[in-house]
Amino acid sequence: MPDIVTKHGTIKTPALIPVVAASYGIWDKWIAGDYTAPWNLSQGVILSLYHILKYPYRERISKEGVHAVLGTDNPVYIDSGGFQYMKKGAELDPVEVLRYQERMGCDIGITFDFPILPDMEEQEKEARLERSIASANVMLKEKRTDMCLYGAIHGSNPREITDYMHQLDSGFSGYGIGSLVPRKNQLTHLVDMIYQVRQQTEKPVHCFGITGFPALFALSYLGVDTFDSWAYVVAAAFKEFVHPVTLSRVKNIKHVDRLPPCECAICQQYSHEDMIRADSDSEIILALHNLNIFLYEMEQIRESSRENNLESYIEKRSQTTNKRVRQAFKIAREKSSQPSF
Numbered sequence: 001m002p003d004i005v006t007k008h009g010t011i012k013t014p015a016l017i018p019v020v021a022a023s024y025g026i027w028d029k030w031i032a033g034d035y036t037a038p039w040n041l042s043q044g045v046i047l048s049l050y051h052i053l054k055y056p057y058r059e060r061i062s063k064e065g066v067h068a069v070l071g072t073d074n075p076v077y078i079d080s081g082g083f084q085y086m087k088k089g090a091e092l093d094p095v096e097v098l099r100y101q102e103r104m105g106c107d108i109g110i111t112f113d114f115p116i117l118p119d120m121e122e123q124e125k126e127a128r129l130e131r132s133i134a135s136a137n138v139m140l141k142e143k144r145t146d147m148c149l150y151g152a153i154h155g156s157n158p159r160e161i162t163d164y165m166h167q168l169d170s171g172f173s174g175y176g177i178g179s180l181v182p183r184k185n186q187l188t189h190l191v192d193m194i195y196q197v198r199q200q201t202e203k204p205v206h207c208f209g210i211t212g213f214p215a216l217f218a219l220s221y222l223g224v225d226t227f228d229s230w231a232y233v234v235a236a237a238f239k240e241f242v243h244p245v246t247l248s249r250v251k252n253i254k255h256v257d258r259l260p261p262c263e264c265a266i267c268q269q270y271s272h273e274d275m276i277r278a279d280s281d282s283e284i285i286l287a288l289h290n291l292n293i294f295l296y297e298m299e300q301i302r303e304s305s306r307e308n309n310l311e312s313y314i315e316k317r318s319q320t321t322n323k324r325v326r327q328a329f330k331i332a333r334e335k336s337s338q339p340s341f
């Protein structure tokens with residue numbers, strides 16, 4: 001799997017790219033440098049334009065650039081926010097999105113899209129797929145800088161994915177697969193969709209919103225280059241601690257006697273008590289532990305993949321993790337051993 005080359009350096013794949021909201025509370029403390037920020041622990045970060053435009057950082061990011069505001073030299077992705085805008089029933093002009101991404105200086109922008117949902121009427125779904133394709137193509141045509149542009153891909157089955165990709169113009173730096181979140185627990189569906197995309201392109205493939213460990217292992221095996229994760233902060237907001245061995249979430253940590261031992265830098269520095277207070281510092285500390293576990297696991301996946309050893313690593317790792325890791329991997333392995341047509 002080739003590395004992803006950007007203006008701000010290289011991302012070794014597969015990689016987990018934390019989602020950053022730059023919007024309120026805990027993000028202010030991270031931006032102020034009070035704690036190690038997610039963007040300095042990982043190889044890069046991803047922000048949604050939706051979260052930038054809605055909050056006070058909008059002006060500064062437009063003027064100074066996203067790297068200066070976050071204080072990072074690592075690659076930054078800016079997603080168009082299509083999924084959030086869909087939920088709000090709003091939309092943006094694709095070329096306007098492109099200009100924001102260019103002005104904010106991100107390394108990788110993702111085209112504005114119109115995600116689909118499993119219960120949508122056929123006609124509406126088709127119309128939205130067509131609009132996502134048109135939006136991606138116009139953004140590619142209008143691009144004026146050396147920013148990498150990923151085409152957002154959608155479809156509800158492998159055939160739609162193939163049709164969709166055939167209608168995209170050539171020249172995208174990579175692809176981002178969306179519309180997976182509503183069906184994120186259907187492992188066979190995820191595997192089929194990712195497998196289909198991987199068959200069509202050798203360019204980097206980013207998988208939106210899929211952050212459960214079973215999928216991270218299985219989809220890395222199928223060749224996904226990058227994932228984005230919001231789970232580390234969401235879990236922290238619910239006072240959940242990602243178990244370093246089983247990778248399950250230890251829930252309600254206020255009411256457990258002790259946390260499982262963890263060797264991450266945060267757990268060496270802070271205690272159980274520091275993670276259960278009802279303040280944003282406590283949430284940050286817990287989020288950073290969770291992120292450390294995600295990043296550590298991805299590093300193991302990456303290293304074993306580079307040594308051509310991923311299959312045996314997952315087999316071994318799944319003996320101590322929750323059993324869905326093994327189930328997901330089995331589905332992925334069966335899929336990739338089938339003859340393709």
Ligand SMILES: [Zn+2]
Pocket residue numbers: 262263264265266267289290292
């Ligand atoms: Zn830890």
